[in-house]
Amino acid sequence: MFLELDGHGPNYSQLTRALKSAILSGRLAAGARLPPTRVLAEELGLSRITVLTAYEQLRAEGYIIGRVGSGSYVSTSRAEPMPPQPASSPSIAPLTRYAKRARQLTDWSIAARHRDRRLDMQYGRPQVNPTLGAIWGRELAWAATRTKLEYASNQGLPALREQICDYLARHRGVRASPNQVLIVSGTQQAIALAARVLLDEGDEVAIEEPHYFGAWQQFGAHGATLLPIPTDHDGLVCSALPKQAPRLVMVTPSHQFPAGPALSMSRRQELLRYARTRNCWIMEDDYDGELRYDSPPLPALRSLDTDDRVIYVGTFSKVMFGALRLGYMVLPEALCGDFINAKYLCDRGNPAIEQAALAHFMEDGGFERHLRYMSRELNARRRELIAGLQQYAGERVQIADAHAGMHITAWLPDYDHTQVDALIADAHERGLGLYSIAPHYQNPPAVPGLILGYCGLSKAQLHEAMQLFGECLDAVDAAAREAQPRKRHQA
Ligand SMILES: Cc1ncc(COP(=O)(O)O)c(C=O)c1O
Structure with a gap:
């Protein structure tokens, strides 16, 4: 097996990195068997304990799984290898305006930037x-034997639509009939x-x-014309919406993505009034x-919508x-028929077996149990992340904790964008993947910030990540101190 060690740090970390890179690039495919430790140690001229330690590290991070008596295998549940980059210099010019715009708009590198970091x-x-x-595998097997294999309703299985209505009423304060629900692919x-339904170019x-x-x-x-509207600590600044209403206002009222705040009650009323009086639609x-923690649940905007203007997703x-x-x-x-037609034209509906499995999972209480588990686990990770940030970054970050979701935003008011870019690059080198909030803006925000996702790391890993983050901030501070006297000297 060809593995190139990079020569940096202890042998076991070099080997761990080399194996990860082979897994992430797809050279070692999901489910592939890794060589026995003794064989790999001999091949690479390393001690067996070095190989064992590297395998242990990969196992702890979920890259590989061990099967008693039959060795180690690349995990099938890890993230996919990096998506192939679309050709940067495609061989033909785009054939339609759509293809041209789509080429300009799809930047794959943002999402996958640090996927290979520890x-x-x-x-x-x-x-x-x-x-x-495992649970999902059982649900699918159950559903496969009970689902009719002919084309299902393109609006979605009635059983799933009913479960969703029940769920929305209990968790999101939304009252809907199954006739108003359309199942979509996310x-x-x-x-x-x-x-398609609401907008012409x-x-x-x-x-x-x-x-x-x-x-x-x-x-x-x-081909829509996009109008960026500012947000603040109360969510969308409704007074900044144009006098001449757009066709649609797109919002994330429960947890503004990605900055975090919830849309305040007065802004919710203002937005609904705007849609009613200017005759436009809102997409929630x-x-x-x-997913809300240590604070009461927030009903959806749709639950306040007495004029039937909100398209809830x-x-x-x-x-x-x-x-x-x-x-x-x-x-x-008023929009049901047009959306159902559009869904029919698009793909004739979603796969029925998955829908039946999900309806059953919801009906028998498994989904709610899973949700409770997720909420507990995510909240524990969120608290660990905040404690780590406070311990290692202290006053240097302003934490925007929305008590919700799977990420928090950390603002860095004492730093500029160049320093934060350097921080991200340094963290990457040290094995920590950090993400700037700036690409989510049309114009970079006045204060740089980071979006810290906590769903993919264990509590122990989050603590370690924040320790590393603190070290990276220290390095930025040291560089700034060093540059200071030099600047004064030059002046
Ligand atoms: C703001 C926001 N909306 C929706 C989604 C989910 O999209 P989908 O349902 O297409 O997976 C995401 C996923 O990251 C998101 O961040």
Whole structure:
């Protein structure tokens, strides 16, 4: 097996890095058997204990799994290898305006930037419940023997739509009938359908600043004109919405993505009034509204909507897993038919077996148990992260803790963007993946900030990550102190 050690640090870390890189690049495929430790030690001229330690580290981080008596295997539940970069110099010019805009808007490198780091603080990739894979396998097997194999309703299985209505009433304060619910392939498809049903090229969409890439890219590729509207500690600044209403206002009211605040009650009323009086639609992206900690749950904006102006979107990507590709919309009565038509034209509906499995999981209480487990576990990680930040970064960061979701935002008011870029680069070198909030803005924010995802790391790893973060901040401070007298000297 060809493995190149980079010569930095102890042999076991070099070997761990080399194996990780082979796994992440796909050279060692999911499920592949690793060589026995003795064989690899001989091949590389290392001691067996070195190889054992590297395997142990990879096992602890979930890259490999061990099977008693049959060796170690690349885990099948780890993240996929880095997605292939779309050709940077495609061989033909884009054939349509859509293809041209989509090329300009899709930057794959942002999401995957630190995926090979030991401590990756990527946001939005939940991997929390270790038993979910096995549970889901049983649900699928159950559903496969009970689902009719002909085309199912393109609006979504009635059983799943009913479960979703029941769930929304209890968890999000939303009252909906199954006829208003459309099952979609995640939020991304909901946005794509909204673009088709509501917008012609050039029509305006107001979108939060900072924004969610998925919405920006989807509406942008469709040819919409995007109007960034500022947000503050109360969420979207409704008074900044244009006098001439856009066709649609896209919001994340329960947990502004990615900065964190919830839309205050007075702003909610203001936004609903705006939509009513100016005759526009609101799209509520409630991506993690059910995950709230140490504070009362916040009902969805849709629950206050007496004029049927809010298109509500929920997803199972966060509370289950992204690969499921299942989400749902609660549609205003006037739009139901057009959205159902658009879904039919798009893909004839979602796979029935997955929908039946999910409906059963929800009906028999498994989903709620899983949610409770997730909330407990995520809250424990959130607290660990905040404690670590306070211990190692202290006053140097301002923590924007929304008591919700899977990430927090840490603002760095004493630093400039160049320093924060240097911090991120240094952290990357040390094995820590940090993400700036700046790419989510059209114009970089006045104060630099980081989005710290805590769903992919254990409590122990989060503590270690914050210790490393503190060291990286120390290094930035030391560089600034060093530059100071030099600047004075030059002056
Ligand atoms: C703001 C926001 N909305 C929605 C989603 C989920 O999108 P989907 O349901 O397409 O997986 C995410 C995932 O990261 C998100 O950050």
